[in-house]
Amino acid sequence: MDKQAEVSPQVTRKPNRAAAWAGRQVIGLIKAATISAPPKRTPEQGETRRSGAFVARRRGGKMELVPYERFRSEEGELIGASRLGRRREQGVTGLDVVAGVINDDYNSEMADLTTRMSRFEEMRRSDSALAVMENLVSLPVREAKWWVTPGDDEKFADRVWENLEDEMSHSFDELLRQVLLAPLYGFAIHEPVPEIKPDGFDGIRKFAERGRTTVERWDFDASGGINGFWQEGVRPDTGGWSRQFLDIKDLVVWTWRADAANPEGLGIYRQAYKHFRSKEFLEEAANIRVERTAIPIPVWTPPAWGGSKEDADDVLSISNRLIVGDNVGIVLPAGWTLTFEWAGSADVPWLDFIQWEHMCMLQSVLGQFVGFGSGGQTAGAPLSRDASSLFLLMMNQIANWVCATFNIYVMPKLYQRNLGTEFLKADSTKRPRLAHGRVGLRDLDQYGRAFRAFFDKNTLASVDELAFFVELMGMPPISEEELQKIVDLKASSGAAKQGGAGAGGGTRFQDSSRTGPASTSAENGPQNMEGHGV
Numbered sequence: 001m002d003k004q005a006e007v008s009p010q011v012t013r014k015p016n017r018a019a020a021w022a023g024r025q026v027i028g029l030i031k032a033a034t035i036s037a038p039p040k041r042t043p044e045q046g047e048t049r050r051s052g053a054f055v056a057r058r059r060g061g062k063m064e065l066v067p068y069e070r071f072r073s074e075e076g077e078l079i080g081a082s083r084l085g086r087r088r089e090q091g092v093t094g095l096d097v098v099a100g101v102i103n104d105d106y107n108s109e110m111a112d113l114t115t116r117m118s119r120f121e122e123m124r125r126s127d128s129a130l131a132v133m134e135n136l137v138s139l140p141v142r143e144a145k146w147w148v149t150p151g152d153d154e155k156f157a158d159r160v161w162e163n164l165e166d167e168m169s170h171s172f173d174e175l176l177r178q179v180l181l182a183p184l185y186g187f188a189i190h191e192p193v194p195e196i197k198p199d200g201f202d203g204i205r206k207f208a209e210r211g212r213t214t215v216e217r218w219d220f221d222a223s224g225g226i227n228g229f230w231q232e233g234v235r236p237d238t239g240g241w242s243r244q245f246l247d248i249k250d251l252v253v254w255t256w257r258a259d260a261a262n263p264e265g266l267g268i269y270r271q272a273y274k275h276f277r278s279k280e281f282l283e284e285a286a287n288i289r290v291e292r293t294a295i296p297i298p299v300w301t302p303p304a305w306g307g308s309k310e311d312a313d314d315v316l317s318i319s320n321r322l323i324v325g326d327n328v329g330i331v332l333p334a335g336w337t338l339t340f341e342w343a344g345s346a347d348v349p350w351l352d353f354i355q356w357e358h359m360c361m362l363q364s365v366l367g368q369f370v371g372f373g374s375g376g377q378t379a380g381a382p383l384s385r386d387a388s389s390l391f392l393l394m395m396n397q398i399a400n401w402v403c404a405t406f407n408i409y410v411m412p413k414l415y416q417r418n419l420g421t422e423f424l425k426a427d428s429t430k431r432p433r434l435a436h437g438r439v440g441l442r443d444l445d446q447y448g449r450a451f452r453a454f455f456d457k458n459t460l461a462s463v464d465e466l467a468f469f470v471e472l473m474g475m476p477p478i479s480e481e482e483l484q485k486i487v488d489l490k491a492s493s494g495a496a497k498q499g500g501a502g503a504g505g506g507t508r509f510q511d512s513s514r515t516g517p518a519s520t521s522a523e524n525g526p527q528n529m530e531g532h533g534v
Contacts, residue, residue, distance in 0.1 A: 004113055018329050093224035093261040100217030100230070102264055113264060117212045120185055120269045123276050129361040130276070133268065134450035136367045138180045141402070142173055142394045145437030149477055159423050160414055160432060163203040176402070182254040183211060184397055186267030190252045192410060202417040204410075210246070219245070224261040226253065252409045256401070272361040272441040281359035286350035289343075295341035298322055303335025311336065353496065365389040394428070399436045406434045438473065 054065050096104045103112040110119070123130045143496075148164070150157035164172050175190075182188040188211070195205035214233040221227050228247040235242045257266040259267055298319045311333040318330050332338060362368045369387035420426040451473070460468075463483045470478055 035324075082186065089223045095224060095262055097218070100219055102218065102262060104260070104262055104264075105270075110270065113215060114213050116270070117185065117274070119366060120267070123269060125169040125275070127276060127279070128362075129279075129358045130269070130272070132362065132370060133272070133365050133367065134181075134184060136365050136370070136391070137183055137395070137398065138177055138364075140392070140439050141180055141399045141436075142176045144399060144439045146172065148434055149433045149435045151432045153424050153432075156415075156418065156424040156428070157432035158202075159201055160411075163197070163201065167197060168204060169206040171400070178207075178209050179254050180398070180448070182265065183256040184268050184403075186256055186265035186270065187212065187263060188254040189215075190254070191246070192252060192413070193248055195436050197227040198420065202421075203414065207252070210251070216243070218263060226263055229263075232265075236294070249474065252405065254402075254405055268364045272364040275357045275360040275364075276479055277404070279354055279361070282354045282357065286348075286354065289348065289350065293345060295323060296342050299339045299341050301337040305335070307333065307335060324502050364392050395439040399439050403436060405433045407431075410434075437475065459489065463487055 017186070056063055057259070095102065102113070103111045105116075110116045124134065147302050148157045148161040164175075166422050168175075178190070179188055186357055189210040191210055192207055192209040193205045194321070195203055197203050210231065211233065214231045216230040216232045218229045219227040224491075226248045228249075228251070230243065230245045230246055231246050255262055255263050255265040259266055261441060298320070300315050314333055315336060322330070330338075362370055366387065369391065411433065415424070415431045418424045419428065463480055466483045467480075470483075
């Protein structure tokens with residue numbers, strides 16, 4: 001009998017090898033933390049260390065050793081490992097969501113997604129101010145110049161733009177129209193459908209729109225991001241009811257103002273809703289008032305003996321026909337008399353109240369300048385110009401948002417699917433980007449004068465300055481090589497010969513003493529060396 005049996009003959013259990021191994025791992029961790037120089041810091045709350053098939057982690061101020069597979073199932077990948085310098089996201093977004101259904105609106109009438117979208121659709125289809133708002137948001141952005149800026153492969157950028165412009169089952173303009181409903185409703189959803197083109201390019205067949213009212217509930221991850229959503233709706237081919245899960249990897253969710261990571265966003269229609277309801281009430285009250293003012297109220301006096309029920313029914317029928325104008329003449333029942341009462345003049349300024357709510361809705365898109373000159377709303381040219389400039393600033397920001405969303409969620413997929421093919425070299429590292437020109441109507445006279453003045457041979461500029469001017473004017477991008485040619489041409493022609501910044505000159509601009517008389521007229525613009533307007 002061995003020594004252990006001599007000391008404790010009652011112990012007959014087999015040794016727990018897993019527990020012994022785990023103990024050695026803990027001892028090893030303690031030794032490693034003790035003898036290393038400099039001493040390792042104590043893991044903080046939530047921090048983990050991996051040891052073989054076990055992970056040591058600190059929970060509630062205590063170290064514990066758990067199997068790695070259990071750790072992965074409980075906390076995902078080794079997030080927060082000090083070796084990689086990463087930490088697990090711990091906070092919450094604050095979004096009010098239960099079982100995937102978002103309830104984040106103070107107005108219970110507008111909290112439900114289906115009810116809210118149906119109300120917005122009624123507003124859009126029935127009110128002129130809402131129709132103007134849609135055109136104000138959509139038309140200027142769609143009218144702007146759009147293109148794909150190359151990354152490090154110009155051929156691939158051209159191929160992507162060709163796909164978007166000419167090879168989809170709908171136009172790129174139609175895609176923009178659908179996307180630009182997101183700032184109004186709060187969000188829009190598309191499913192980019194991939195397609196291998198005849199030349200082998202892995203592109204997009206269409207951006208299939210997914211209705212906002214088909215969202216039954218969202219599927220969120222632990223950090224508040226979207227895994228996808230459950231969709232319910234009627235299939236147009238069979239007429240049957242369909243319910244399915246759509247993965248976010250196959251979707252593009254265009255969210256406008258995603259406060260607290262709310263995928264449903266905050267649309268402009270929601271901000272205009274209160275004014276729409278007020279306007280709706282005022283219009284109904286005004287119509288009633290006009291009707292009572294224009295059409296007198298018939299007053300019937302029965303005979304002294306009271307009359308019969310049949311006579312009373314005849315009187316009510318006559319009244320209805322009088323109000324709608326069906327009767328030219330009438331025959332009174334025996335003993336009944338008829339007089340008319342007038343409600344008086346409609347002295348309430350209904351139009352002013354209605355126009356005020358109308359303007360408030362337009363202000364939701366900074367489009368109040370559209371209503372200047374109507375309904376008592378007046379403004380001078382400077383105020384109207386300032387308002388329209390602020391509106392165009394907003395439209396440029398909306399166009400930037402479209403590009404940013406596209407470049408984050410669509411362009412990387414096209415890039416990865418075609419990497420290493422004849423369309424995109426394998427060593428490419430920079431993706432192309434969707435871009436747009438400046439939004440808004442352009443004063444061609446001012447544009448032409450500014451263009452000629454800046455590119456005039458008597459004015460020197462660096463490549464960076466030219467690139468900034470090109471971007472400022474909303475022009476398509478010009479390569480650095482082409483810009484350098486312009487710089488070299490300007491340096492060798494005009495300004496350098498007259499002592500500019502080129503050939504040892506001390507100023508970056510032309511010598512005014514060697515030019516013609518300067519013009520003081522904003523209409524004529526600056527003058528060049530020969531005295532002609534530039």
